[in-house]
Amino acid sequence: MTVIFQVDNASELEEISQWLSKRKILVHNKPVKKIGAAAFVKKLRRYQVALPNDYRFNRDEANER
Numbered sequence: 435m436t437v438i439f440q441v442d443n444a445s446e447l448e449e450i451s452q453w454l455s456k457r458k459i460l461v462h463n464k465p466v467k468k469i470g471a472a473a474f475v476k477k478l479r480r481y482q483v484a485l486p487n488d489y490r491f492n493r494d495e496a497n498e499r
Contacts, residue, residue, distance in 0.1 A: 469477075
């Protein structure tokens with residue numbers, strides 16, 4: 435089983451690793467690499483959904499939420 439989580443603070447990672455090591459669970463610290471805007475848009479294209487022809491985005495309505 436693989437569990438993935440993100441920890442922003444290094445001290446939290448140390449506490450979690452100690453707790454997990456007592457239970458014989460391995461922790462791997464994988465650095466997150468940032469991607470450029472073009473690569474991000476390319477990844478988003480696979481989730482592209484066709485909207486109805488009469489769809490209109492109303493910014494005021496969206497901001498009310």
